[in-house]
Amino acid sequence: MEIRTDYLVIGSGIAGLSFALEAAKAGTVAIITKKQDSESNTNYAQGGIACVLAPDDSFDLHIEDTLRTGRGLCRRDAVEMVVKKGPEMVNRLLEWGVNFTMERMEAGERLALEREGGHSKSRIVHASDLTGAEIERALLDRVKSEKNITIYEDHIAIDLITEHHLRILHPAGNMATSMRSRMNDSTKSSSGQRKITCWGAYVLNTRRGEVDKFLAKVTLLATGGAGKVYLHTTNPEIATGDGIAMAYRAGAEIANLEFMQFHPTSLYHPDGKSFLISEAVRGYGGILRTKDGQAFMQKYHLMGDLAPRDIVARAIDRELKARGDDCVWLDVTHLDPEETRQRFPHIYERCKSVGIDMTLDPVPVVPAAHYMCGGVRTDLWGRTTIVNLYATGEVACTGVHGANRLASNSLLEALVFSRQAYQDSLTVVRDKGFTFPEIPDWNEENTFNAEEWVLLAHDRLEIQQLMWDYVGIVRSDLRLKRAQKRICLIAEEIEEFYKRTKVTPDLIELRNIATVAQLIIHCALARKESRGLHFNTDYPQQNDGKYLRDTVITNEALE
Ligand code: FAD
Numbered sequence: 001m002e003i004r005t006d007y008l009v010i011g012s013g014i015a016g017l018s019f020a021l022e023a024a025k026a027g028t029v030a031i032i033t034k035k036q037d038s039e040s041n042t043n044y045a046q047g048g049i050a051c052v053l054a055p056d057d058s059f060d061l062h063i064e065d066t067l068r069t070g071r072g073l074c075r076r077d078a079v080e081m082v083v084k085k086g087p088e089m090v091n092r093l094l095e096w097g098v099n100f101t102m103e104r105m106e107a108g109e110r111l112a113l114e115r116e117g118g119h120s121k122s123r124i125v126h127a128s129d130l131t132g133a134e135i136e137r138a139l140l141d142r143v144k145s146e147k148n149i150t151i152y153e154d155h156i157a158i159d160l161i162t163e164h165h166l167r168i169l170h171p172a173g174n175m176a177t178s179m180r181s182r183m184n185d186s187t188k189s190s191s192g193q194r195k196i197t198c199w200g201a202y203v204l205n206t207r208r209g210e211v212d213k214f215l216a217k218v219t220l221l222a223t224g225g226a227g228k229v230y231l232h233t234t235n236p237e238i239a240t241g242d243g244i245a246m247a248y249r250a251g252a253e254i255a256n257l258e259f260m261q262f263h264p265t266s267l268y269h270p271d272g273k274s275f276l277i278s279e280a281v282r283g284y285g286g287i288l289r290t291k292d293g294q295a296f297m298q299k300y301h302l303m304g305d306l307a308p309r310d311i312v313a314r315a316i317d318r319e320l321k322a323r324g325d326d327c328v329w330l331d332v333t334h335l336d337p338e339e340t341r342q343r344f345p346h347i348y349e350r351c352k353s354v355g356i357d358m359t360l361d362p363v364p365v366v367p368a369a370h371y372m373c374g375g376v377r378t379d380l381w382g383r384t385t386i387v388n389l390y391a392t393g394e395v396a397c398t399g400v401h402g403a404n405r406l407a408s409n410s411l412l413e414a415l416v417f418s419r420q421a422y423q424d425s426l427t428v429v430r431d432k433g434f435t436f437p438e439i440p441d442w443n444e445e446n447t448f449n450a451e452e453w454v455l456l457a458h459d460r461l462e463i464q465q466l467m468w469d470y471v472g473i474v475r476s477d478l479r480l481k482r483a484q485k486r487i488c489l490i491a492e493e494i495e496e497f498y499k500r501t502k503v504t505p506d507l508i509e510l511r512n513i514a515t516v517a518q519l520i521i522h523c524a525l526a527r528k529e530s531r532g533l534h535f536n537t538d539y540p541q542q543n544d545g546k547y548l549r550d551t552v553i554t555n556e557a558l559e
């Protein structure tokens with residue numbers, strides 16, 4: 001099937017949905033999403049949205065907090081833009097029907113503000129401890145009432161359509177081979193730079209088991225994060241780095257993948273898989289303790305339990321290794337039980353469901369992969385290096401987060417950049433002369449239904465385990481190279497399998513996980529220093545002389 005639309009939006013989290021709501025004013029919008037429409041990292045966000053609203057706060061302070069946390073790698077212009085547009089974005093969410101938590105004042109009420117790590121002021125706008133679910137609900141309600149928008153659930157994008165698809169009619173599997181060899185000279189601009197255009201994506205309809213062709217004047221990658229590249233993560237199943245892998249294969253610039261953020265406090269319990277204990281709990285007064293009840297964060301940073309995430313996660317990692325413990329404990333038992341229940345009802349109930357009453361007992365926690373600070377490189381308009389391809393939200397590397405993201409800056413970043421991308425894309429959609437080239441259908445010749453599915457599950461687990469053990473919070477060249485060698489072998493086997501097999505969601509995701517894992521290691525090996533989220537014991541110092549720059553890769557990186 002072929003679907004033609006003005007805008008193709010890949011992903012239905014905050015980045016995709018907020019873009020779609022704007023884009024619907026200018027043209028037709030198809031949103032594809034690989035599972036149910038609400039399944040996204042957005043849906044699980046707890047803490048909230050950082051925004052300067054308090055009388056004792058200022059844009060300058062929020063900008064400074066963001067730049068300090070990003071350890072020299074943030075783009076100041078991007079940070080300033082995002083911070084200054086904060087109040088406008090929160091207002092837009094209110095207009096779209098998001099119900100944020102309010103607090104009573106003598107004269108009426110105002111938005112309640114929480115505090116999180118790395119922030120010098122209370123500035124986190126939230127909807128209880130379920131901010132993301134409330135945003136997702138409101139945006140989906142709104143999107144569903146727009147006649148210009150169609151949502152396609154259970155549609156997983158396989159690859160972006162670019163020049164090389166026009167030239168090479170090939171079985172699906174061949175797409176796995178070197179992209180460099182596919183690039184034709186006609187894709188080079190007069191300056192000799194390769195110029196690639198995107199016309200949409202090949203998409204597997206997982207209900208019908210068929211590959212559709214979505215053709216669009218403008219394509220937005222809003223596919224979210226890559227936490228599932230690691231064994232332990234706060235991210236849901238969808239976060240397999242598909243957008244980064246697709247953009248990489250298509251030839252877009254990718255940057256800073258070494259900066260995977262580990263959240264310090266995910267619930268440590270066999271039944272608590274992927275469950276986050278929000279940083280807002282420490283903002284509220286929660287204290288991290290070792291098994292014997294000792295508070296330890298003051299040893300590591302002046303801000304103690306509210307130090308930036310990289311520092312807290314590394315401190316926990318060090319305490320665990322030094323003591324041989326499996327977890328540390330987050331303690332709010334000294335705080336008012338009623339207030340705890342009222343401020344964190346979802347976290348309270350979830351802990352209760354696994355037998356922990358957080359008002360009486362400390363909660364066992366460990367760090368887990370949480371947020372990808374790097375991604376598909378964009379400018380201030382969300383433009384990637386591929387013509388008519390935009391990227392916003394967690395999949396993008398916009399320059400806002402640098403080497404470490406400040407808590408609760410990502411929902412805001414997604415909103416601001418999706419709006420920027422919409423504004424920039426108007427000229428393309430309004431171009432009366434726009435035509436699509438002849439684009440071939442997906443070709444599955446010489447591919448078969450495979451029976452070795454058990455191998456796929458093994459490969460996935462093996463990559464996740466290797467990434468967790470060797471490419472985690474603390475790295476070394478030896479560990480990185482060991483992981484690289486092993487994952488490279490697994491990736492080659494996956495490519496072989498992919499070439500002769502009919503695509504399935506599991507196979508698509510596994511291939512992407514393998515690609516992103518390799519790219520993370522590639523970036524990590526290229527940065528011979530320690531900065532922000534990237535800590536390498538062979539180079540424990542920050543080296544501004546050589547590495548005060550992004551790690552940028554193109555599709556030759558793995559060849
Ligand atoms: P997502 O919300 O992840 O959406 C991605 C979408 O793309 C999904 O719909 C997915 O199904 C779809 N998709 C992916 N691949 C494909 C494909 N191949 N084909 C089709 N569809 C695809 N940030 C904050 O600022 N504040 C917080 O309080 C906060 N709390 C968090 C708590 C948790 C537990 C987690 C996991 C993250 C949190 N974050 C928070 C981070 C923030 O939630 C995310 O960075 C943000 O929601 C990302 O939005 P997004 O739209 O870019 O991606």
Ligand code: SIN
Pocket residue numbers: 045046047048277278279280371406407408409410
């Ligand atoms: C949290 O609530 O701790 C998550 C905030 C974030 O990831 O920005």
